[in-house]
Amino acid sequence: MTSDNDRRRGLLARLRGRPGAPSRGRRRLGAAVRLVAALMLAGGAYTVLAPGAAAQENPPLSTAAADGKALFDVSCVTCHGRNAQGVEGRGPSLIGVGAASVEFQVGTGRMPMARQEAQAARKPEVFTRDEIDQLAAYIQELGGGPVVPAGDNLHADGNVAIGGELYRINCSQCHAFSGGGGALSSGKYAPSLAPATDRQIYAAMLSGPQNMPVFGDNQITPEQKADIIAYIQQTLKDDGDPGGLFNLGRYGPSTEGVAIFLVGIVALVFASLWIAGKS
Amino acid sequence: MKRRKFDVAAVPGNTARAVDDRFQVATPLRRLLNKVFPDHWSFLLGEIALFSFIVLLLTGVFLTFFFEPAMTEVIYNGSYAPLRGTPMSAAYASTLDISFDVRGGLIMRQMHHWAALLFMAAIVVHMLRVFFTGAFRKPRETNWIIGSLLFWVGFLAGFTGYSLPDDGLSGTGLRIASAIMLSIPVIGSWVTAAVFNGEFPGTIIISRFFIAHVLLIPGLLVALITVHLGLVFKQKHTQWPGPGRTNGNVVGERMFPRYAIKQGGFFMVVFGVIALMGGLFQINPVWLFGPYEAWVVSAASQPDWYVMFLDGSTRLMPDWEITIPIGEGYVIPPLFWPTVVLPGILVAISLLYPFMEARHLKDYRSHNLLQRPRDVPFRTGLGVMALTFYVILTLSGANDVIADKFHISLNAMTWAGRVGLLLLPPLAYYVTYRICLGLQQHDREVLAHGVETGIIRRLPDGRFVEVHQPLSAGNGHGELDYAGWVVPKKMNRLGALGPAIRGFFYPIERPAEAPVSPGHPPVEPRPEREEITSGETRS
Numbered sequence: 025m026t027s028d029n030d031r032r033r034g035l036l037a038r039l040r041g042r043p044g045a046p047s048r049g050r051r052r053l054g055a056a057v058r059l060v061a062a063l064m065l066a067g068g069a070y071t072v073l074a075p076g077a078a079a080q081e082n083p084p085l086s087t088a089a090a091d092g093k094a095l096f097d098v099s100c101v102t103c104h105g106r107n108a109q110g111v112e113g114r115g116p117s118l119i120g121v122g123a124a125s126v127e128f129q130v131g132t133g134r135m136p137m138a139r140q141e142a143q144a145a146r147k148p149e150v151f152t153r154d155e156i157d158q159l160a161a162y163i164q165e166l167g168g169g170p171v172v173p174a175g176d177n178l179h180a181d182g183n184v185a186i187g188g189e190l191y192r193i194n195c196s197q198c199h200a201f202s203g204g205g206g207a208l209s210s211g212k213y214a215p216s217l218a219p220a221t222d223r224q225i226y227a228a229m230l231s232g233p234q235n236m237p238v239f240g241d242n243q244i245t246p247e248q249k250a251d252i253i254a255y256i257q258q259t260l261k262d263d264g265d266p267g268g269l270f271n272l273g274r275y276g277p278s279t280e281g282v283a284i285f286l287v288g289i290v291a292l293v294f295a296s297l298w299i300a301g302k303s
Numbered sequence: 304m305k306r307r308k309f310d311v312a313a314v315p316g317n318t319a320r321a322v323d324d325r326f327q328v329a330t331p332l333r334r335l336l337n338k339v340f341p342d343h344w345s346f347l348l349g350e351i352a353l354f355s356f357i358v359l360l361l362t363g364v365f366l367t368f369f370f371e372p373a374m375t376e377v378i379y380n381g382s383y384a385p386l387r388g389t390p391m392s393a394a395y396a397s398t399l400d401i402s403f404d405v406r407g408g409l410i411m412r413q414m415h416h417w418a419a420l421l422f423m424a425a426i427v428v429h430m431l432r433v434f435f436t437g438a439f440r441k442p443r444e445t446n447w448i449i450g451s452l453l454f455w456v457g458f459l460a461g462f463t464g465y466s467l468p469d470d471g472l473s474g475t476g477l478r479i480a481s482a483i484m485l486s487i488p489v490i491g492s493w494v495t496a497a498v499f500n501g502e503f504p505g506t507i508i509i510s511r512f513f514i515a516h517v518l519l520i521p522g523l524l525v526a527l528i529t530v531h532l533g534l535v536f537k538q539k540h541t542q543w544p545g546p547g548r549t550n551g552n553v554v555g556e557r558m559f560p561r562y563a564i565k566q567g568g569f570f571m572v573v574f575g576v577i578a579l580m581g582g583l584f585q586i587n588p589v590w591l592f593g594p595y596e597a598w599v600v601s602a603a604s605q606p607d608w609y610v611m612f613l614d615g616s617t618r619l620m621p622d623w624e625i626t627i628p629i630g631e632g633y634v635i636p637p638l639f640w641p642t643v644v645l646p647g648i649l650v651a652i653s654l655l656y657p658f659m660e661a662r663h664l665k666d667y668r669s670h671n672l673l674q675r676p677r678d679v680p681f682r683t684g685l686g687v688m689a690l691t692f693y694v695i696l697t698l699s700g701a702n703d704v705i706a707d708k709f710h711i712s713l714n715a716m717t718w719a720g721r722v723g724l725l726l727l728p729p730l731a732y733y734v735t736y737r738i739c740l741g742l743q744q745h746d747r748e749v750l751a752h753g754v755e756t757g758i759i760r761r762l763p764d765g766r767f768v769e770v771h772q773p774l775s776a777g778n779g780h781g782e783l784d785y786a787g788w789v790v791p792k793k794m795n796r797l798g799a800l801g802p803a804i805r806g807f808f809y810p811i812e813r814p815a816e817a818p819v820s821p822g823h824p825p826v827e828p829r830p831e832r833e834e835i836t837s838g839e840t841r842s
Contacts, residue, residue: 142712184385192471192593196601201471201591206602207703211712214602259385260591266403267413267585275708276472278701280586281608284420287584288576289351289428292421295572296347299565 085165092162095155099136108166114140121231122169123160128227130156132220134234142211143234146219170230173246178222182254190248191255194239202274203260208235217256225253336559341542345432347569351425352453354573355418356528362415363517369405371397372467372513374506383590391469391594394509398468398589414581419461421577423609426454434656434686436673438541440666444657446534451653453527454609456520461607463516465587469509472587474595475604478503479614486639504595544672544787551671603704608697615699616641619720677746678787680739684732691731695724746790750774750783756794772797 085093096108103115110117118125129135130151134144151159164171172178192201198214200206205216212235217225229249232238244252265271272279323329340346373393379386381396383403401408430450433439439447462480466473481503484495499505539553548554556562580586593599606614617638625635660682661667676683698705699720706713753771760770772794775783791797 185388188385188593189389192599192601193596196471196599198602200602201593202588204603205707207707207713209712210714211710213707255385263385265585265588266590267409267588268581268583270583271585271588274585274588274591275704276603277587277605277607277611278603278704280420280584281611281697281701283580283584284417284424284608288417288421288580289424291576292351292425292573293344293348293428295569295576296344296351299569299572300342300344300347302565 086161088158088161089165090162092155092158092160095151095159096162099150100159103137108163118163119167120169121163121167122171123164124170124172124227125231125233126160126163127156127172128224128231128233130159131227132224143213146215170240172223172227172230176222178226179250179254179257182250182252182258184251184255184259186248187251187253187255188259190244190252194244195252198236200274201276203256204274218261220256222253222257225256335536336557338536338558339553339555340558340562341540341553341555342562343543345436346540348425348429348432350566350569351573352422352429353528353532354570355422355425355577356524357570358418358574358577359415359422360521362411362418363521365411366401366408366415367517369397369401369408370394370467370513372510374469374504374509386590386593389594392509394467394469395589395594398470402590410578410581413584413586414577415464416586417580417584418577419464420586420607420609421573421580423454423457423461423607426450426457427609430454431686431690435676435683436541437670437679437682438673439657440670441657441661442538442669443534443541446531446538447657448654449527449531449534451650453524453531455650456523456527458609460516460520460524462610463512463520465607466512467509467516468587468589469595470589471592471595471599471601472589472604473592474504474597475600476606476610477508477595478597482638483642486636487643488633488635488639504597539671541671541673543789545789548672550669553671603701603707605701605704611700612693612696613642613646613700615696615702615720616645618702618717619696619699619724621721672787675787675789677739677742680736680743683739684735687735688728688732691728692724695720695727699724743785745792746785749790749792750785754791754794754797 096104100108100115103111104118105111105115108118129144131149133147133149136150137144138147149156163169195203198206198208199217200214203217205214207213214236220228226249227233228236229239229244229252230241239249241249265274272283319329371393375393376390377393377396379389379391379396379399381387381400381404383399386399398412401412403409433447433450462476466477466480481495481499484498485491487494495503498508498511500507500511540555542548542553542555545554592601605611620637620641623637623640627633627635676686699716702716702720703713705711706716753773756770756772758770759767761767774791774797
């Protein structure tokens with residue numbers, strides 16, 4: 025039992041080798057001195073040993089980012105977690121995705137998501153442009169990442185011929201020749217490019233949202249991005265269809281096949297009813 | 304010398320006599336012009352195909368003036384800015400020139416493509432009419448076979464034409480065609496090398512397809528169409544059964560003048576519809592597809608609709624690869640079954656069907672009268688079954704577009720296609736069979752009891768009965784046999800409402816004042832009756 029008692033008495037008491045109990049006042053005084061000494065030791069050791077970078081942790085957020093954090097803590101925190109670190113099974117970490125990702129996901133109304141499904145769909149935006157900028161500033165200051173260049177017109181000096189070739193090689197596999205979008209596996213899809221603005225296309229290429237791969241600046245240079253955007257905005261959207269009033273959605277032979285039966289065959293069957301009825 | 308007066312009125316007669324004196328054509332021409340054709344709207348469906356083929360020839364000749372069937376690489380410098388400076392084949396560049404720089408070139412291209420789709424669609428619709436009415440039976444099996452071959456030759460014509468512009472979409476299709484050829488066991492690689500003169504794509508395939516598309520295949524089509532029409536003349540057209548129509552006569556209109564005028568008019572209508580579609584509906588915008596490059600494959604790449612069933616069968620086929628343990632293992636790729644074996648079976652069944660049915664029914668007589676689809680439920684059922692099979696395959700060929708636009712999972716579309724391909728055709732057969740029996744039963748019922756008049760009579764004891772109009776004299780019960788004719792089901796078919804007002808879109812004559820039926824005298828107005836009184840007069 026002696027060893028059990030020794031263990032209960034504590035290390036310092038055993039070192040003193042004096043089993044007799046000191047008075048209550050001395051005990052209290054000694055405890056206070058030991059506490060102060062331990063605290064000073066720990067604090068000093070921390071000051072000496074702590075890495076310099078850690079000293080800059082939790083820098084003050086800019087005003088915009090602080091506003092963004094307030095928005096984040098109301099609208100995004102459920103899935104992306106505190107400090108945007110992500111929640112397992114609900115939403116990914118946003119550290120390092122950059123302002124480009126926020127601009128695309130929130131600017132096209134995809135975030136906040138309505139529900140968890142194969143892919144978030146474009147819908148009317150929840151936040152104003154200013155609020156999106158604040159959220160973007162917060163995420164940007166949180167972990168850095170790609171940023172869309174300033175300005176609304178990002179294709180001013182784009183070359184549609186180069187852009188067209190790059191578009192067909194890099195984009196048409198999913199978004200189709202016409203930019204109308206296409207199906208991916210298990211309910212995922214590449215959306216139509218019709219409602220996309222210059223900044224959104226640029227942000228999508230930089231951040232690779234949802235099932236889209238990232239086309240970073242080392243794969244497609246900013247000039248080439250401008251060319252692609254020029255092709256999408258000018259050739260695919262503004263130039264219209266030289267082939268007629270109706271483009272049949274530019275879905276290719278599938279809608280053309282529907283048209284030949286619904287328009288051609290139906291019209292001619294009525295014509296044959298009319299002609300055969302004239303007897 | 305007195306100059307003879309030139310008699311204008313005698314010119315046609317004199318000319319005709321002069322021609323007949325030299326060529327002796329009056330007798331055969333008289334027979335031809337007096338040839339009688341039965342008149343029914345469904346007999347005009349084949350003409351849609353014939354007339355769109357004529358439009359194809361006309362527009363196709365125009366396109367050959369400007370198309371350059373070569374794969375030499377050029378730098379485009381035409382008026383379409385988004386492709387200027389892009390290296391491409393001469394074939395693609397000349398297609399762009401036709402679209403943007405040749406006056407009227409784009410509408411000619413679009414009319415040509417729409418006419419091709421219409422040609423194939425009309426062939427299929429015409430074939431369905433022939434099948435469901437039993438018009439393929441003896442003696443017309445040969446014409447059925449020629450018609451089926453016309454579909455497959457038209458299929459080749461369409462595919463070669465689709466490949467000619469050498470754009471991104473058709474190049475993808477050509478790559479798939481080369482893969483299909485490669486999948487054939489043993490001879491596959493030799494076939495591919497022979498067609499492409501080496502590896503895909505080579506440098507000669509466009510030139511080869513061009514000569515096939517503008518000379519060989521159209522020549523074959525013209526030959527087949529000529530024999531097809533010649534046989535219709537020789538064997539005479541089938542007709543619907545009806546009063547005065549027997550297996551041994553033809554009731555209809557003479558070829559000249561009425562039938563010829565109608566056909567001429569119908570050609571104008573077909574031409575007009577194709578021209579309208581070519582001008583209003585954009586088709587095959589090759590400028591968006593870009594030149595063919597092996598690394599460019601767009602989403603929603605589909606062949607034209609008549610090839611789409613092969614795309615669909617490929618998409619539905621599970622990835623069952625068969626490895627035969629010979630040497631290091633000989634592989635039969637899964638692509639072989641849906642794209643070589645399946646069309647082979649379809650061709651064989653369609654060609655042999657008339658003989659299989661005759662053997663099954665032990666019916667080797669000649670038939671010149673058509674059958675109503677309801678009267679042969681098993682054939683109608685088989686037809687609907689085949690149609691269901693084909694439609695499911697065709698829809699599966701576009702299943703990515705359907706999945707994307709209707710927000711369905713692509714995987715779900717594929718599995719729905721697989722399950723549907725096995726389950727729906729038998730179900731369609733059963734449902735069709737039952738519908739045919741029901742329609743037959745109703746025909747017999749009307750023949751036995753008469754047409755429903757819609758008049759409800761109350762009997763003195765309070766019961767209500769519906770009055771039927773018997774179709775025969777006497778008490779009209781069970782005296783008429785079904786003869787394959789249309790059975791009138793409504794009172795105005797019996798003349799109760801008088802003849803219909805003439806005119807298709809608006810009446811071209813005033814409706815008759817009182818209901819008049821050809822079989823019955825006009826209804827007399829009710830005679831004035833005297834007031835019946837007690838006999839006393841007030842004075």
